[in-house]
Amino acid sequence: MRKLILLLAFLASPAFAVQPDEILADPVQEARAREITAVLRCVVCRNESVDDSNAEIARDIRLMVRERIVAGDTNEETMQYMVDRFGEYILLNPTTSGSNLVLWLAGPILLLSGLGIAALTLRRRRPTTEPLSDDEEARLARILNE
Template identity: 65%
Template structure:
């Protein structure tokens, strides 16, 4: 019985959305669009949370702004452009892969490729390098080493 109760509570415990009842739009289609847009917007206070999941006041302001723009007749793209123009591209949970961000998208793989290339060159040169004179053993030293290794 307890297991069934725990299972039921686990199934009912969905994500805790911070959207307040007074924010919900009366038109279900507009509300669905607002939720879709909100999933892609970062809470500027909580960092890696979307604005629907955040209880921060700034996230509430962003949710209200999105709904206000939708009620005014903006398309989803226009709402996103408006928010990005106002708060910067950091507000997007999935930043675009163009413009200045292109450097960030390319930098990681480029640095990895460069590092692997440098390591390969180093290992190739090290393998082909002649043995230094100091590392060579004389005949007496070789005999002494063999004697030590026997013991």
């Protein structure tokens, strides 16, 4: 039973997402392709790299990357080609510039704003320390004596 579970886990592994017919003959170019596809996001499988995904679009992206490398593009040119085609969403680690800067800063700003509002609200909620009226004191005495 253990062997069966181990075999099924091994077969379900995403390590075999890159098919043998995709692999480039030149090991240096293949290493570059793997380096690039490891940091590209599959547009179907959220937060999974193109290198690990078995989706059809991930295969197409892997093939596009390899085509660009064979055509002589540098890693940066290949990455820029993919960003131009799919947008910055394709990057697993998005840049911290442009419109993404708003997203990077929004979380900490909202957290600090929330903490500030909570602190002000708690500071304003001071308990009232007005003395009890004669009627209230009499009622309290009756309750305590019961």
